[in-house]
Amino acid sequence: MQRNLSHIAKVVGTLTFLMVAFAFAPAGNAETRAGGKNESKRPVLSIAAIDAMREAVTDRFILPGNLKDAASVQLRVHVRLDQNGRVARAPEVDVSGGSEHTRDIMTKAALRAVIGAAPYVMLPKDKYDAWKEVILNFDTSAFTQ
Template sequence: MLSSLSHFAKSIGALTMLMAAFSLPPDGHAEAMGREKTDSKAEILSMPVIDAMRNAIANRFVLPADLKDAASVHLRFRVRLDRDGRIIGTPDAEVSGGSERTRKIIADAALRAIVRAAPYAMLPKDKYDAWKEVVLYFDASQLNL
């Protein structure tokens, strides 16, 4: 299980963007988007902040080891956060790959980890516009199942 968590931590990265229209492929990263669509400069959070968010989720991620088709599952969660790093509402999820049962199990596990890791107090309050909406990508092929 500990090995799964360390691989999960490696599978999530984070990137903070101000452009809501910007989209990256689901390869294991997080993207935070603000409302300013006219600013073409991307504001990047520091690696310690990104690592802290990644580790907060990874440390709470628990997945059964008996999922045969988990490696083909990709997830995308859109999470809205308040200024204190608490989740607003229920994160929206998009899941693809694997069987219906495996998609549900992995999506539920990822959602629980995201919710349990909140509040994300490591996010700098002065950059709230950059991270008020975060898109988290999970690539289950990076997990040690």
């Protein structure tokens, strides 16, 4: 069973976890929470910093292997971080698809991963405005592959 959990975590990490939360990418999935007319002057994070945060979260995202409808669940976690990379408030989770049971398990797993990976010391303090609010999108469709 442990091998199965590890495999799922790797699948989430490599194929299905989309952390597009910073201002570096113009793609439609990129999300930040700055707003206002000064948004274009926000600092930009390096891909290495983003990848390090992504890896920290995905290493802790563990799901049981018996979630039959996991592929239909979409998770969006809004995280506010303090300047030391700690989670400043309880993350807000939007979840849809799948059964209520699966949504509950996946929500808890995502929260455990996000909170457990903190503090995010890999994020450069001088670019705090770029990462003080992060939105993590979890695409679980690869669970059926």
